[in-house]
Amino acid sequence: MRFQRDHLETLLAAVDEGTFDAAAARLRITASAVSQRIKAMEQAAGRILLQRTTPIRPTADGQVVVRHARQALLLEGETARALAPTDSTRTPSIALAVNADSLATWFLGPLAEVLEDTAVVFDLYREDQDRTSDLLRAGTVMAAVSAQSTPVQGCSSVKLGTMRYHAVASAAFVDRHLQGEVGTQGLDGVPLVDFDRQDHMQHAFLRRVIGHDPRSPRHFVPTSEDFARAVRMGLGWGMLPDQQCQDDLATGRLLALAPDRPADVELYWQRWKLDSPLLDRITRAVREHAARELL
Template sequence: MNLDPTQLAALSAILRLGSFDAAASSLNVTPSAISQRLKALEEQVGAALVNRSQPCTPTPLGARLAKHAEDVALLEAAALGDIHRGGALPARLTLAVPADSIATWLLPALAALPDMLFDLRVDDQDTADDWLKRGAVSAAVTGHNRAVTGCDLHPLGALRYIATASPAFMQRYFATGVSAENLARAPMLTFTPKDQLQARWITAKTGRTLHPPSHQMPSTHAFVDAALEGLAWGMNPETLVRGHLDDGRLIALDPTLPMDVPLYWQTTRVMAPALAPLTTSILRAAKTQLRPSCDK
């Protein structure tokens, strides 16, 4: 089946921007033309590709075709040796990345490729590779050292976390020490239900599996702010809390027990040549911003 690139571009724009009008404006055509192109594509594949909601959302097949359109554009740009392609829309790349990587070390690597557009899907490092398994992204920062089938894997280093809390929180819950009994009752922070960092630290500290009360806080910087306000304790990237630890606004629950989380860059093998400049930038940034990893 040969798919019309203008129809694929219309689909991609609708889903990226959320409406037919916005897609038409971005492609410099009328909304009627966008509608006709999408209708023709849906007739060709024999299935609906877009849920006509506000904003528009993809059907499962629509998401796969939009990802295909993105890959084709990126491969064309790489083949021409010019990401920007002489005034055409910049190539767009969808990545799955952990929020803590965005907040600490990743953005300079992306900024090194100013003629590429990025669509970041935020997920925990332990589950970011699920996006690769579904074919929903072309690359991901993951926490697993085993490559997804059909992907290349590059070790990045480790992001160090420290269990931190405010002095008032420490006095309230840990005046007698950071024991299993005290950890079981002290409120902790979790990023999402997938977040296991706090649970892993508790086990490393106590040798036990505990289930403390927890606040769900899906924001890296809110994690730090919540700890500063005395709401709970949490695992925070060292680079974000080092100043607060130095000035006493935060205290490490156990200064001798940081947690180093190994990270890996995975790219789909078919896209790896086109992603080579980004991979180089990612590896360079990781080398300067992350700790060497002991993970093998």
């Protein structure tokens, strides 16, 4: 089955922008033309590719075509740049998914390294490491930092390393809520900080150390750096990765509540199985930086 290039571009614009109107503005055509192109693709495929919701979402069949569209346009662009390397108008965009803690601590390093010798723009999707593989499966991104070792269909998977987390709290928090006693005995029922409502790391840690679900009030702070700052300021206790807490532990600004019971999260790099020099370059940089930054 073959699709026209402008139809593939239109499908991606609709998925990325979320509405036909926004896709039309990006492509500088009318919303009616966007709708007609999508309908033509659906007629050619013999199935519905997009759910007309807000935002637009690909159907299961649509995910297959979205993935094909990104791969086809990536390879076409690399071929064009190889034939006309001085053409600065052909800067590729690479969509990647990464968990918030990696993004805040080490992941921008390899991207900056790639930019030293490669013309590319990055479209980053921040998602929990347990859910980044869903973005790969949907064709939204081309590679992802994932907690899942089993590769998504059509992808390869290699281990990057381990992010180690520690249960920490400020000295003021320990004095106020734990009667000055560092440890886990009094954590059930005292305030904790969660990233969002899908963040179960603090609860999983407590279940491990106290043997049952906690009854703690929760603050929600949905950015990695602000999460760490909230813990430092004493809003609650929380699990912080080595990169965000070791300096504060050394100075006493933060106290380790269970220094002998860290929580380890293994991270993997999943990417499309595609003969792409650009994806190869990004993969090499990510793996090299992860080898230095992770356990």
